[in-house]
Amino acid sequence: MSDFRLKVFYTVATRLIFIILALFCLTPWASPPLALALGIALAWLVGHPFPEHTQKGTHWLLQASVVGLGFGMNAQSALKAGEQGIVFTIISIVSTLILGWLLGRLMKIEKKTSYLISSGTAICGGSAIAAVSPVIRAEQKQISVALGVIFILNSIALILFPFIGHQFNMSQQEFGLWSAIAIHDTSSVVGAAAKYGDQALQVATTVKLARALWIIPVAFLSSFLFKSKEAKIKIPYFIGLFILAMLANSYIPAVQAISPFMVTIAKAGLTLTLFFIGCGLSKKTLTSVGVKPLIQGVALWIFISVMALWAVMEFA
Structure with a gap:
């Protein structure tokens, strides 16, 4: 077989495997942690055949899925969960941003990279990074490093958090609140909470989306800190659709x-x-992160996780 035919065969086989796994993830037998593991395995073993398409599709698919989850929630229960989580949210966001700034200066991490990691940890992972990066005019390398750190820790949290929750005998309410505060991305928050239970899912989704609204004031703060007044701030409009679905x-x-x-x-x-x-967590993504940004991300993640766990167990 010639090199050209071999290359064509490899491309077709890789795409076919991707499609089969993607269809499997739509069946009742696939769980969020399993889907994440299959994606990572595909990225490491044969590579990602559609990186550009899924990068764009992931953003819209996540938002549509979150809106769909709103149809399974009660407005009064959600309001109660949101009120309970607002104090934890404010304290955790402010303290994480301050600690991130201190760690960045102490470890001499590039300023914008450090700020993106801190923002992603404090609010809602990749969504916060996507919203803040144009405001501070971050370069692609800085964005990639920050996203790499967040995605790595998200993957660990999705598997680790339900286990910790059971070890501490956390209630559905407690786990939902804790995961919404301590896990970065909405996708991993919802995935971990869904594995823990339906009530945990309702609490986690409501608190996380309320937390995501803090993208707006943090983005304004970012424009002030980095003196970029002309940059446009992205508002997470899909949260409004989630609220409408919940009310309906x-x-x-x-x-x-x-x-x-x-x-x-x-x-x-x-x-x-x-x-x-x-599928996006390839070897290239992991190796591009670097040691210092990863240490900063892990330190911030441990801080917010332990602080939130103590607060939830003590006051929730």
Whole structure:
């Protein structure tokens, strides 16, 4: 077989494997952690055949899945969970940003890279990095390093957090609140909470989305700190659609009849999202991160995780 034919065969086989695994992630047998693991395995063993397509699709698929989860939630319960998490949210965001700034200066990490890692840890992972990076005019290398750190820790959290929750005998309410504060990305928060239980999923999703709204004031703060007043700030409009879906499920009987179907589709979409994210965690991504940014990310993650765990167990 010639080199050209071998290359064509390899490309076709890789794409076929990707499609089969993606379809499997839409079935009831695939869990969020399994989907993430399959994506990572594919990236390491044969490579990612559609990196550009899934990078764009992941963003929209995650948002659509989160909106779909709103059809499974009650407005009054969500309001109660949001009120309980707001104090933890404010304290954790402010303290994480301050600690991130100190660690960045102490370890002499490039300023914008350090700030992106701190913002991603403090608020909502990749979404915060995507919103803040144009405001501070970050370069692609700085964005890639920050995203690499966040994605690595997200992958660990998705598997580790449910285990820790069971070891501490955390209630559904406690785990949902803890995961929403301590896990970076919405996708991993929802994935970990869904594995823990339905009530944990409701609490985690509500608190995490309320936390995501802090992208707006942090983005304004970023423009002030980095003196980039002309940069546009991205507002997470999909959170409004999530609220509308939740209100419709709470007060419109006709919507309640189709809500279980919508939630099932949303969970499948979230599982597929995690598969796409796993496919992006290649060896190249991991090696491009560097030691110091990874240490900063791990230190901030441990800080916010331990602080949030103590606060939830003590006051929730």
